[in-house]
Amino acid sequence: MNEPMYGPVNIAALLHRAAGRTPDAPAVCEGAEVLRDFSQLAERARAIGAALLREYGLRPGDRVALAMRNTPYYPEILFGVWWAGLVATPMNARLHPKEFAQQIEDCTARVCVATDELMGPLREHGLGSAVLTSVAELAGAAEQTGGEPPADVRPGDPAWLFYTSGTTGHPKGATLTHANLAAATACALADIGRGMDASLLHIAPLSHAGGLFGLAGVARSRPQVFPRGGAVDARALAEALRAFGPVTFFAVPTILRRLLDPALLPDDLVGQVHHILYGGAPMYTEDLRRVIARFGARRLWQGYGQGESPATITHLRPEDHEGDDAEALGRRLASVGRPRTGVEVRVVDADGREVAPGTTGEVTVRGDTVMAGYWNNPEATARTLRGGWLHTGDLGRLDADGYLTLVDRAKDLIIAGGSNIYPREVEEALLRHPAVAEAAVVGAPDPDWGELPVAFVVFADGREATASELDQHCLGQLARFKRPRDFRFVAALPKNSYGKVLKTELRGVIGRSPHTEPERG
Incomplete structure (x- = not known):
């Protein structure tokens, strides 16, 4: 040392x-x-x-x-x-x-x-x-x-x-x-x-x-x-x-x-x-x-x-x-x-x-x-x-100026059909919708694609949106393969005491019935 x-x-x-x-x-x-x-x-x-x-x-x-x-x-x-x-x-x-x-x-x-x-x-x-x-x-x-x-x-x-x-x-x-x-x-x-x-x-x-x-x-x-x-x-x-x-x-x-x-x-x-x-x-x-x-x-x-x-x-x-x-x-x-x-x-x-x-x-x-x-x-x-x-x-x-942009934790990377999906990029897109207060995206196992993104969404006070509206919102900002295939609307995201979202807990509930499942593609 x-x-x-x-x-x-x-x-x-x-x-x-x-x-x-x-x-x-x-x-x-x-x-x-x-x-x-x-x-x-x-x-x-x-x-x-x-x-x-x-x-x-x-x-x-x-x-x-x-x-x-x-x-x-x-x-x-x-x-x-x-x-x-x-x-x-x-x-x-x-x-x-x-x-x-x-x-x-x-x-x-x-x-x-x-x-x-x-x-x-x-x-x-x-x-x-x-x-x-x-x-x-x-x-x-x-x-x-x-x-x-x-x-x-x-x-x-x-x-x-x-x-x-x-x-x-x-x-x-x-x-x-x-x-x-x-x-x-x-x-x-x-x-x-x-x-x-x-x-x-x-x-x-x-x-x-x-x-x-x-x-x-x-x-x-x-x-x-x-x-x-x-x-x-x-x-x-x-x-x-x-x-x-x-x-x-x-x-x-x-x-x-x-x-x-x-x-x-x-x-x-x-x-x-x-x-x-x-x-x-x-x-x-x-x-x-x-x-x-x-x-x-x-x-x-x-x-x-x-x-x-x-x-x-x-x-x-x-x-x-x-x-x-x-x-x-x-x-x-x-x-x-x-x-x-x-x-x-x-x-x-x-x-x-x-x-x-x-x-x-x-x-x-x-x-x-x-x-x-x-x-x-x-x-x-x-x-x-x-x-x-x-x-x-x-x-x-x-970047060329030396600024570091974090994409995600390596363990949170979603690989769908051989393509990388970085949850943070999808979360940033969802947060630009006025009804969304918080969002967390995790990967769900899929027999055809390997993994597909699932979004957990907390609405802002007095606002809400349908899964179809959020899907269209994402399509306007992200490549089609990156958008969530399932939206879960929750009152709060599980976090530790330092504010980090516990994505392991979110992955644990993915097996329950989805609110919606927009078409793949």
């Missing part, structure tokens, strides 16, 4: 340095209240790290699982784990207790720290040999004694086990080292730039990209702001924005679409939004145009990444969201931007050979942000990191 691009070896030294540089600056806030300055946050992290070693008997390199919703205690616990030279395993707070247990067992965590609402379900289910402790219990064990700096670690030592979302198969723990996190932090500071010159409002889970962007906020000595009670509602957002705005926040497309509603974010508070960092799931062009119309292009920054290269593969800059050339702008908005600082991106064929611009292939990535491998899974590591490149499993194409 290469040396980190930015700053310290132990990533906890980001906080240690911020406390020395700006000790009195607000560090952790809830609602309109400042809870900790940087000096206090660093002392709390040091004390928590010491307690994990002393009271819980951990040793450097041991794993600490975090089953925690967003809470103002999150930063001090996360940094406390690193301060002691331990490995953090932040987990999605919306997992089932069985899923928590699977991840804890996989990484052999010795301690699991949980927020109050998860303590009962986790205790009832059982976590094997891991000790379950609440945030309050850990805080009570953390004594305010001494002032040791962060533990010595090597750049290649694990710091964060980032478990994949598990939409298919068993989740795997991407091993992110201290060097990986330092590189990702440096990359965020370089590429987001002035977007980090604001308070950071946490409305997305800190267990994933929200927490990674939080590292850049600490490096820049910016306040970490939590809506009161963890709520993403009009009252909590207004309180935080008025107290600490303008704010920068990360949002998945599902939340970003909600913020288009003035009932959640009134028009008079839009000016308190400094930058919106978005990603984590596909952002369709029609939705993005509505976001631009409300917030303005210069407030928007899109990041494309995976847990294996955390939130750090390509980016669409604010200036990429605007332009006088409508055709060129449309191509950019349909893309996920250009490679991040210090990151190489190639598109390759099935044999690993780089393909020409405009040709679809698998997206591969190389750089200091790429994981060391999957925890305790050498076979999956070898498959994914073959040839020294991260093979993302995403299909895409690079």
Whole structure:
């Protein structure tokens, strides 16, 4: 593993340095209240790290699982784990207790720290040999004694086990080292730039990209702001924005679409939004145009990444969201931007050979942000990191200007009669119909064609369309063989907590009777 691009070896030294540089600056806030300055946050992290070693008997390199919703205690616990030279395993707070247990067992965590609402379900289910402790219990064990700096670690030592979302198969723990996190932090500071010159409002889970962007906020000595009670509602957002705005926040497309509603974010508070960092799931062009119309292009920054290269593969800059050339702008908005600082991106064929611009292939990535491998899974590591490149499993194409357009996940590609159909292209076409709010397209087995596309459609409020109308709409925009052969009208699409549509669930219901089946051809 290469040396980190930015700053310290132990990533906890980001906080240690911020406390020395700006000790009195607000560090952790809830609602309109400042809870900790940087000096206090660093002392709390040091004390928590010491307690994990002393009271819980951990040793450097041991794993600490975090089953925690967003809470103002999150930063001090996360940094406390690193301060002691331990490995953090932040987990999605919306997992089932069985899923928590699977991840804890996989990484052999010795301690699991949980927020109050998860303590009962986790205790009832059982976590094997891991000790379950609440945030309050850990805080009570953390004594305010001494002032040791962060533990010595090597750049290649694990710091964060980032478990994949598990939409298919068993989740795997991407091993992110201290060097990986330092590189990702440096990359965020370089590429987001002035977007980090604001308070950071946490409305997305800190267990994933929200927490990674939080590292850049600490490096820049910016306040970490939590809506009161963890709520993403009009009252909590207004309180935080008025107290600490303008704010920068990360949002998945599902939340970003909600913020288009003035009932959640009134028009008079839009000016308190400094930058919106978005990603984590596909952002369709029609939705993005509505976001631009409300917030303005210069407030928007899109990041494309995976847990294996955390939130750090390509980016669409604010200036990429605007332009006088409508055709060129449309191509950019349909893309996920250009490679991040210090990151190489190639598109390759099935044999690993780089393909020409405009040709679809698998997206591969190389750089200091790429994981060391999957925890305790050498076979999956070898498959994914073959040839020294991260093979993302995403299909895409690079244009002559270096912009990457994602076509689909390789596993979602539909092959009908030997012709490739990319579901995202069909979904984009459906979303241009005024009655369609959301759409997801999957392949259904067919004895004659191999596979045929099936569209699951959610209507916009107060609107609807017939299958025949949607079929004609698609015929006006797509080659005939690409259009859906079956439309399923549903109240909502199944999604994980990060807004990704669970297409495996949709494939599971395809065998039920269709609403319609337009003729083939």
